[in-house]
Amino acid sequence: xxxxxxxxxxxxxxxxxxxxxxxxxxxxxxxxxxxxxxxxxxxxxxxxxxxxxxxxxxxxxxxxxxxxxxxxxxxxxxxxxxxxxxxxxxxxxxxxxxxxxxxxxxxxxxxxxxxxxxxxxxxxxxxxxxxxxxxxxxxxxxxxxxxxxxxxxxxxxxxxxxxxxxxxxxxxxxxxxxxxxxxxxxxxxxxxxxxxxxxxxxxxxxxxxxxxxxxxxxxxxxxxxxxxxxxxxxxxxxxxxxxxxxxxxxxxxxx
Amino acid sequence: xxxxxxxxxxxxxxxxxxxxxxxxxxxxxxxxxxxxxxxxxxxxxxxxxxxxxxxxxxxxxxxxxxxxxxxxxxxxxxxxxxxxxxxxxxxxxxxxxxxxxxxxxxxxxxxxxxxxxxxxxxxxxxxxxxxxxxxxxxxxxxxxxxxxxxxxxxxxxxxxxxxxxxxxxxxxxxxxxxxxxxxxxxxxxxxxxxxxxxxxxxxxxxxxxxxxxxxxxxxxxxxxxxxxxxxxxxxxxxxxxxxxxxxxxxxxxxx
DNA sequence: CGCTTTATTGATCTTCATCAAAGAGCGTGG
DNA sequence: CCACGCTCTTTGATGAAGATCAATAAAGCG
Numbered sequence: 001x002x003x004x005x006x007x008x009x010x011x012x013x014x015x016x017x018x019x020x021x022x023x024x025x026x027x028x029x030x031x032x033x034x035x036x037x038x039x040x041x042x043x044x045x046x047x048x049x050x051x052x053x054x055x056x057x058x059x060x061x062x063x064x065x066x067x068x069x070x071x072x073x074x075x076x077x078x079x080x081x082x083x084x085x086x087x088x089x090x091x092x093x094x095x096x097x098x099x100x101x102x103x104x105x106x107x108x109x110x111x112x113x114x115x116x117x118x119x120x121x122x123x124x125x126x127x128x129x130x131x132x133x134x135x136x137x138x139x140x141x142x143x144x145x146x147x148x149x150x151x152x153x154x155x156x157x158x159x160x161x162x163x164x165x166x167x168x169x170x171x172x173x174x175x176x177x178x179x180x181x182x183x184x185x186x187x188x189x190x191x192x193x194x195x196x197x198x199x200x201x202x203x204x205x206x207x208x209x210x211x212x213x214x215x216x217x218x219x220x221x222x223x224x225x226x227x228x229x230x231x232x233x234x235x236x237x238x239x240x241x242x243x244x245x246x247x248x249x250x251x252x253x254x255x
Numbered sequence: 256x257x258x259x260x261x262x263x264x265x266x267x268x269x270x271x272x273x274x275x276x277x278x279x280x281x282x283x284x285x286x287x288x289x290x291x292x293x294x295x296x297x298x299x300x301x302x303x304x305x306x307x308x309x310x311x312x313x314x315x316x317x318x319x320x321x322x323x324x325x326x327x328x329x330x331x332x333x334x335x336x337x338x339x340x341x342x343x344x345x346x347x348x349x350x351x352x353x354x355x356x357x358x359x360x361x362x363x364x365x366x367x368x369x370x371x372x373x374x375x376x377x378x379x380x381x382x383x384x385x386x387x388x389x390x391x392x393x394x395x396x397x398x399x400x401x402x403x404x405x406x407x408x409x410x411x412x413x414x415x416x417x418x419x420x421x422x423x424x425x426x427x428x429x430x431x432x433x434x435x436x437x438x439x440x441x442x443x444x445x446x447x448x449x450x451x452x453x454x455x456x457x458x459x460x461x462x463x464x465x466x467x468x469x470x471x472x473x474x475x476x477x478x479x480x481x482x483x484x485x486x487x488x489x490x491x492x493x494x495x496x497x498x499x500x501x502x503x504x505x506x507x508x509x510x
Numbered sequence: 511c512g513c514t515t516t517a518t519t520g521a522t523c524t525t526c527a528t529c530a531a532a533g534a535g536c537g538t539g540g
Numbered sequence: 541c542c543a544c545g546c547t548c549t550t551t552g553a554t555g556a557a558g559a560t561c562a563a564t565a566a567a568g569c570g
Contacts, residue, residue: 007536080416082423090419100408109408142397149404153355153364156411161335163418164345167465168337171526201548210422212527217550233535233548262568426558456516467559472518488516488567 006195006235010122022049025072029096031147039141046129054199058118066102066110066131071095074124075198080116089208091159094185100131108135111152121198166209174209175219176244183238194238201234261490264444265377265454277304280327286402294396301384309454313373321357321365321386326350329379330453335371344463346414349440357386366407376453421464429464430474431499438493449493456489
């Protein structure tokens with residue numbers, strides 16, 4: 001067969017983000033729907049777009065006053081080093097998600113803040129603008145502020161819930177839960193419908209759950225033998241979603 | 256000696272919340288500072304105060320459209336049942352903290368949502384108003400909305416960070432971290448400066464970290480022998496904060 | 511002064527981390 | 541196109557942390 005390998009799918013070389021595409025992305029952002037026409041124009045004017053290949057850090061140093069970023073294509077991870085050789089990935093942002101990145105000291109809202117790290121997990125296109133510019137727009141548009149507020153609390157709340165769930169689960173349940181979550185965040189791929197469409201090493205997975213990559217590897221091997229998942233170097237494909245869902249729910253009603 | 260026992264301190268019978276105290280509490284809420292005079296008035300008018308003894312659930316059923324609540328005195332916990340006999344406490348709110356509680360379905364922001372449970376951890380006084388009433392006030396006061404937004408994202412972000420930290424720590428480190436966090440949220444007591452001033456069973460502590468109460472009990476016994484903590488039925492006193500802080504930081508720079 | 515809730519302690523068993531060594535996938539440069 | 545090196549992965553052996561189970565004890569409450 002000549003369908004592409006997962007590796008090829010995860011490493012596209014191009015990232016289209018023409019001005020028209022950019023504009024339509026901006027207009028269709030959920031929180032922009034209710035904005036006044038003039039703030040819509042301001043947003044379209046202020047956003048720059050940036051094509052990024054996999055593994056790029058989005059440096060906070062270039063934006064001393066903070067950064068407002070929207071993922072137009074691809075996926076990025078938000079993580080934090082907890083010591084010299086260990087990091088924790090605590091959120092994954094995909095198309096339409098946004099972040100407000102800033103120094104903890106600087107005034108105004110920030111959803112992720114230095115020293116968190118943000119980097120791409122696949123070829124991505126990111127729309128960015130200075131955080132202060134966004135704040136200026138918000139000040140004159142209460143509706144826009146409101147939608148942003150709604151969405152921010154919604155996203156943070158659900159991240160919270162996710163982390164809380166993880167606390168009380170076994171490694172196997174954690175992994176099932178995490179894969180389902182990541183799949184929910186992904187756009188389905190034509191050739192591999194269960195493929196999680198960004199680079200995801202065993203170490204990444206492990207660091208989202210606070211377990212080791214060896215454990216992840218062992219669990220995925222076991223599942224692979226049962227035909228539940230399929231995985232390789234830097235990618236994971238879920239074959240039997242229901243199995244994962246059951247694995248997870250079952251244990252909830254057990255005991 | 257005739258100083259009261261921890262148990263007596265944690266179970267006060269009275270909860271003063273006279274109209275004047277209530278008003279001063281409202282005025283001094285961090286996010287209200289920037290409010291317009293008229294929205295300040297509206298808030299003072301709409302808030303009801305409610306005295307609650309320890310262990311009271313704040314029922315969401317009485318507020319189908321959601322509830323905006325501010326802790327004026329005491330402490331409340333936000334938790335969730337993960338199965339029939341296990342729950343996870345994922346936030347503790349003390350004086351000045353607020354919550355926006357609502358059905359997941361209903362529009363607008365909510366920071367905790369049904370089926371989360373909210374209940375008091377000591378004799379408390381809670382200021383409440385319907386969530387929709389708050390939203391009405393916010394609509395006419397962009398500054399107030401902004402401050403609320405800032406504080407909401409700040410609090411949710413820090414809750415997130417806290418949960419993330421917990422993921423990568425050992426049980427002992429988790430406990431040290433948690434006690435320091437709880438202590439930071441507490442008002443110091445005159446008689447016992449390190450006493451965490453609300454009811455806190457070993458099971459509660461355990462369920463904030465995803466470990467078992469037996470482990471908590473063993474750890475606290477060990478610390479008690481070293482003079483680091485002191486604890487009893489439903490309360491914990493931290494004697495040597497620095498020890499806990501070291502325990503925690505040390506391991507970060509190790510490895 | 512019993513009853514309930516909460517805590518302690520010990521014995522045992524699982525799960526998962528750690529360490530180590532070898533192997534595979536992918537990019538690169540000759 | 542092949543060989544090399546790098547990163548990511550697999551697998552096994554071992555040990556330690558912490559869960560589970562169970563029995564007992566205390567503390568607070570009516």
